[in-house]
Amino acid sequence: MSDHAVHIRGWGAVSTLGWSAAESARNLIAGHIHPAAVCSSSHLTSRDFKAFEIVYDGNPLEKSLAMLDAAISEAFKRAELTKEEIAESCLLVGTTGGLFIRNEYEFTESVRLNPDKESPPISCRNRGPGEVTQLIAGKFGIGGPTFTLSMACVSSSHALVVAAGLLTQKKIRRAVVVGFEPLLNMTLHGFASLLLYDSERCRPFCHTRSGMQIGEGAACIVLEDGRVETAGQNRYTLEGGYLFNDNTSLTSAGTDGEMVKTVVQEALRRAAIAPESIVAIKAHGTGTRDNDLSEGRGLAKVFGDHLPPVISLKGAVGHELGAAGAVETALWLSCLEEGSLPKSFGFAEIDSEIGFAPSQINRPAPAGDYLFTFFGFGATCTSYVIRKI
Amino acid sequence: MTAEEKHPSISVIAASYLGPSLSPNEDLPWDEASLPHSCDDLVQKVLGQPMRRAGRFIKMVCAGAMACLREVPPAALKNKRTGIFLATGLGNGDEILPFVTQVFKHDGGFPSPNQFANSVSNAAAFFLARTSDIRGVILTVSDEELSFEAALWLAQSYLACGEIDLALVGGCDVYTPTVEEYRERMNTSPANSRDLPIGEGSSWLLLALDQPERIGEILAVQMHSAAISPSEYLRSESYSILSAAAADSPCRIWLPGFRLKNPDAPQGFGLHDYLQSCGIHPTASAFGMARAMRTNPASLLIHYNQLASGRTAIIAAKTSQHIE
Numbered sequence: 001m002s003d004h005a006v007h008i009r010g011w012g013a014v015s016t017l018g019w020s021a022a023e024s025a026r027n028l029i030a031g032h033i034h035p036a037a038v039c040s041s042s043h044l045t046s047r048d049f050k051a052f053e054i055v056y057d058g059n060p061l062e063k064s065l066a067m068l069d070a071a072i073s074e075a076f077k078r079a080e081l082t083k084e085e086i087a088e089s090c091l092l093v094g095t096t097g098g099l100f101i102r103n104e105y106e107f108t109e110s111v112r113l114n115p116d117k118e119s120p121p122i123s124c125r126n127r128g129p130g131e132v133t134q135l136i137a138g139k140f141g142i143g144g145p146t147f148t149l150s151m152a153c154v155s156s157s158h159a160l161v162v163a164a165g166l167l168t169q170k171k172i173r174r175a176v177v178v179g180f181e182p183l184l185n186m187t188l189h190g191f192a193s194l195l196l197y198d199s200e201r202c203r204p205f206c207h208t209r210s211g212m213q214i215g216e217g218a219a220c221i222v223l224e225d226g227r228v229e230t231a232g233q234n235r236y237t238l239e240g241g242y243l244f245n246d247n248t249s250l251t252s253a254g255t256d257g258e259m260v261k262t263v264v265q266e267a268l269r270r271a272a273i274a275p276e277s278i279v280a281i282k283a284h285g286t287g288t289r290d291n292d293l294s295e296g297r298g299l300a301k302v303f304g305d306h307l308p309p310v311i312s313l314k315g316a317v318g319h320e321l322g323a324a325g326a327v328e329t330a331l332w333l334s335c336l337e338e339g340s341l342p343k344s345f346g347f348a349e350i351d352s353e354i355g356f357a358p359s360q361i362n363r364p365a366p367a368g369d370y371l372f373t374f375f376g377f378g379a380t381c382t383s384y385v386i387r388k389i
Numbered sequence: 390m391t392a393e394e395k396h397p398s399i400s401v402i403a404a405s406y407l408g409p410s411l412s413p414n415e416d417l418p419w420d421e422a423s424l425p426h427s428c429d430d431l432v433q434k435v436l437g438q439p440m441r442r443a444g445r446f447i448k449m450v451c452a453g454a455m456a457c458l459r460e461v462p463p464a465a466l467k468n469k470r471t472g473i474f475l476a477t478g479l480g481n482g483d484e485i486l487p488f489v490t491q492v493f494k495h496d497g498g499f500p501s502p503n504q505f506a507n508s509v510s511n512a513a514a515f516f517l518a519r520t521s522d523i524r525g526v527i528l529t530v531s532d533e534e535l536s537f538e539a540a541l542w543l544a545q546s547y548l549a550c551g552e553i554d555l556a557l558v559g560g561c562d563v564y565t566p567t568v569e570e571y572r573e574r575m576n577t578s579p580a581n582s583r584d585l586p587i588g589e590g591s592s593w594l595l596l597a598l599d600q601p602e603r604i605g606e607i608l609a610v611q612m613h614s615a616a617i618s619p620s621e622y623l624r625s626e627s628y629s630i631l632s633a634a635a636a637d638s639p640c641r642i643w644l645p646g647f648r649l650k651n652p653d654a655p656q657g658f659g660l661h662d663y664l665q666s667c668g669i670h671p672t673a674s675a676f677g678m679a680r681a682m683r684t685n686p687a688s689l690l691i692h693y694n695q696l697a698s699g700r701t702a703i704i705a706a707k708t709s710q711h712i713e
Contacts, residue, residue: 045493122493130532
C-alpha cells in the first residue's frame with residue numbers, strides 16, 4: 001500500500017436515514033428505512049410526488065444550510081482537521097441546484113403571506129451553483145482554490161474523481177468534496193415531465209421498476225495525498241477514478257451496456273484491479289428502465305459469471321441527484337466501518353434482460369476493493385474503487 | 390492562500406470571442422436596452438444549420454465554442470483527445486426560468502420535458518460535445534465571476550497530466566430575464582462593481598501543451614482566497630517570475646474585471662478595457678482574454694478578477710509576436 005495514494009481522511013452525510021453518515025448507515029443496515037412519501041415542506045407546491053424527504057422543524061432554506069453544516073462538521077470531526085489544515089484545503093462542490101431552494105422558498109412564502117394578492121412573478125435570485133461553494137468556504141474558513149461542478153447526477157462523483165486527480169498530481173494537498181441537493185419543485189416536476197418518476201416506489205434493477213424517486217442530501221468527503229490515520233477504525237483509499245462523457249444521447253447511457261462496460265473497465269484498469277478482486281458493487285441503480293438496463297448489462301459484460309454482490313442505495317434514500325456521489329460514498333464508508341453491507345431495497349423480481357438480482361441480504365464488509373458507479377444526464381459516467389485496508 | 394502555480398505553460402492555439410452584438414471576433418455596437426437578440430442567425434452562420442429545441446444559452450455555448458474550433462484546420466483536431474471545460478456563472482437561466490414559471494403558475498401550460506432537459510446544468514456541454522464530436526473529459530464549472538479562471542485552472546491540470554491533448558475552455562453567460570434580476574444574480578452594486586451596462590457572451594480558448602503553432606501561452610492561473618490588490622500582486626514574487634518569463638514581450642496589457650472600481654492600468658501597463666465591448670457578465674473574463682489574445686501581439690497580459698467577497702484570481706498570459 002503506497003503512502004502516496006489518495007486517502008480518505010473523513011466523511012459525513014445527511015440523508016433521509018439520519019443527520020449523520022454513521023446514523024444513516026446504522027439505519028440502512030438495520031433495515032430501518034422509510035419509503036418515499038408525500039412531502040411536507042412548505043415550499044413544495046404539489047403533493048402528487050413521493051420523495052425521500054429529510055425531516056426538519058424549520059423552513060426549507062434553513063434546513064438546507066443545516067444539512068450542509070451537519071455533513072461537513074461530521075466529516076471534519078472524523079478527520080480531526082485543524083483550522084490550519086482546513087484553511088489550506090481545496091474545496092470542490094458538486095451540485096446542480098446550488099441555492100436555487102432560496103428562489104422556491106421565497107416565492108412560496110410570498111404567496112402564503114399574501115393570500116389576497118396575485119402571486120408575484122417568479123424570479124431567480126440565487127447567484128448560480130457557485131454561491132453555495134463560497135458560502136461553505138466562508139463559513140468553514142476553507143482558503144484553498146474552490147471549484148463547483150454542475151454536472152447533473154454525477155456532479156459530486158465527478159468532483160471526487162477530479163479531486164483525486166489533483167491530489168495525485170500534487171496540485172493540491174487536501175480536498176474537501178461536498179455534494180449538496182435539497183428537494184426542489186423544479187426537479188420533482190422536471191423528472192415527472194420526463195415520465196421518469198415512479199409514483200409507488202423506487203425499485204432498482206427490478207423487472208417491475210418504472211422510474212426514480214428523488215431524495216435530498218448533503219455529504220462531505222475529505223481526501224488527502226498521503227497516509228492518514230484519523231478516518232476511523234479502518235483506513236480507506238480512493239483508487240482508479242475515471243470520468244467519461246459520451247455525446248450520443250442526452251438521457252441515456254446506451255442500453256446495450258457498452259459504455260458502462262468501458263467506463264468500469266477503465267476505472268479498474270487505472271486502479272490496477274482485476275474484476276474478480278471486487279468485493280461488492282455500489283451501483284447507481286436509479287430504478288429507471290434505461291439506466292438499470294444499461295448498468296446491468298454493462299456490469300454483466302465486465303464481470304460475467306463472477307458478478308459480486310450489487311447494491312443500489314436508491315431504494316432506501318432516493319436519488320440525491322448531484323449529491324448522490326458524495327452521499328452514497330459517505331454512507332457506504334460508514335457501512336464499511338460498521339462491518340456490514342446493506343441489502344438493496346426495492347427489489348422483487350428479476351428482469352430477464354438484466355439477468356441478476358441485486359443483493360437481498362446484508363453481508364459482511366471485509367477489507368478489499370469496492371466498486372462505485374454513477375451515471376447521469378448528458379451521458380455522463382463516473383466510476384472508482386474504494387479500498388478498505 | 391494561493392492555489393499552486395505548478396502548471397507548465399500552456400499554448401493557446403486559437404481564441405474566439407463573442408459578445409452581445411453576436412458577431413464572433415468583431416466589435417459591433419450594441420446597447421443594454423435591446424438585449425437579448427435572437428442568436429438564430431449566429432447559429433446558422435457558425436454551425437451552418439439551425440439548432441432546434443435549444444434555448445439561447447445552449448446556442449450561444451455551441452456557436453461560441455465552434456467559432457473557436459473553426460480557427461484551426463480540422464487536421465489539428467483529428468484523433469486528439471479533447472476536453473471541454475465550460476464555465477458559466479449563472480447557467481441556463483434562459484430555460485430554467487420559463488420552466489419554473491410553468492411549474493409554479495401553470496399559466497404557460499404544463500412543464501415542458503424538453504425545456505427541463507435543456508435546463509439541466511450540463512445540457513449545454515452535452516450539446517457542444519455532440520456538435521463538436523468530442524467525448525471524454527467534459528466539465529461544467531460554475532464559480533460565479535471566477536468560473537472561467539476555475540475552468541482554465543482545471544484544464545491546465547488535465548493537459549499537464551496527459552489525460553487530454555487539447556482543452557476547449559470557455560465561458561458563457563446569457564442575459565435573462567431583466568437587467569435588475571441579472572444584476573442581483575451577479576451580486577453587483579455601485580459599491581462592488583463598475584458602472585457599466587450588463588452584457589453576455591460566449592468566448593473560448595483552444596489549449597494544448599507545447600505547440601509550436603500558437604497565438605500565445607497561458608503562463609499562470611492564480612487563485613487567492615482573500616483580496617489582493619493590483620499593486621500587491623505586481624509587487625509579488627510570482628509576478629516578478631512571470632514578468633521575467635515574458636521579458637521578450639515589449640507590451641504589458643492590464644485587463645481589469647468588473648469588480649475593480651478603478652480600471653486604470655498600473656504604471657507600465659496599457660489598458661485593455663474589454664468590458665466596454667461585452668458588458669458585465671459572470672464570464673466576461675473569457676471574453677477579455679480571448680479578445681486580448683487576438684488583438685495584442687507580443688504582449689504580456691494580466692487579467693485581474695475578483696468576487697464580491699474579495700477572492701481574487703489572476704490570469705497571466707503572453708501573446709506571440711505575430712497573431713494573425
